[in-house]
Amino acid sequence: MTARTPADVLAESRRQTSLVKRQRVLDTIRLMLDDDELISFAAVARAARVSTWLVYAEGVREHVQAAIQRQQQAPVAAVAHGRQARPTSLHADLAMAREEIKELRTERDQLRSAMRQHLGHQLDQISNRSLTERINELTEANRKLERELAQLRPLADHVQELQQDLAAARTSLRQMIRDGNQHSPGG
Numbered sequence: 001m002t003a004r005t006p007a008d009v010l011a012e013s014r015r016q017t018s019l020v021k022r023q024r025v026l027d028t029i030r031l032m033l034d035d036d037e038l039i040s041f042a043a044v045a046r047a048a049r050v051s052t053w054l055v056y057a058e059g060v061r062e063h064v065q066a067a068i069q070r071q072q073q074a075p076v077a078a079v080a081h082g083r084q085a086r087p088t089s090l091h092a093d094l095a096m097a098r099e100e101i102k103e104l105r106t107e108r109d110q111l112r113s114a115m116r117q118h119l120g121h122q123l124d125q126i127s128n129r130s131l132t133e134r135i136n137e138l139t140e141a142n143r144k145l146e147r148e149l150a151q152l153r154p155l156a157d158h159v160q161e162l163q164q165d166l167a168a169a170r171t172s173l174r175q176m177i178r179d180g181n182q183h184s185p186g187g
Contacts, residue, residue, distance in 0.1 A: 021048070021050050021054055022054070022059065022060055024048045024049075024050065025044060025045075025048045025050060025054065025055060025060050025063070025064075026060075026063055027048075028044055028047045028048040029044060029063055029064060029067045031047075032044065032047060032067070033067055033070065033071070038071070039064065039067045039068050039071055040068065041055045041056060041061075041064055044064055044067075
């Protein structure tokens with residue numbers, strides 16, 4: 001007897017898993033047919049808890065297609081056995097569905113309106129908050145400038161005194177020059 005490699009063991013395990021899943025799909029199709037559940041590839045895959053790839057695989061796909069065809073032929077038999085819905089019942093269901101759709105649309109519109117108002121309120125809060133922050137920044141900047149101005153006022157007063165002294169010195173100098181010109185010989 002030859003020793004089995006890990007690859008052989010893995011391949012055998014995959015074959016067994018595949019067979020189990022395929023059988024589960026076939027069993028699910030039988031159950032769905034017995035329960036008059038609508039059969040589709042996706043519905044079978046979901047009910048059997050397998051991938052949709054498997055239900056489309058060769059050897060399984062044919063069974064799903066046969067079940068779908070069997071159900072498509074069943075409405076004729078269903079009408080004969082009284083299991084088919086009557087037109088008045090379908091019209092009533094349609095009217096109820098339309099009414100529910102209308103109510104859902106109204107609710108959607110109300111929710112949209114409430115959301116818009118809420119977002120508008122939030123935007124107002126954000127705008128107010130940023131404006132308040134800007135006002136606070138400007139107020140603080142104004143206070144800083146007032147403090148700097150208060151520190152510069154004594155210097156401005158001193159500059160004004162110096163300008164007055166300079167003007168007086170110029171006036172005195174002019175007067176002295178005039179007086180000197182009048183007392184000088186030849187003048």
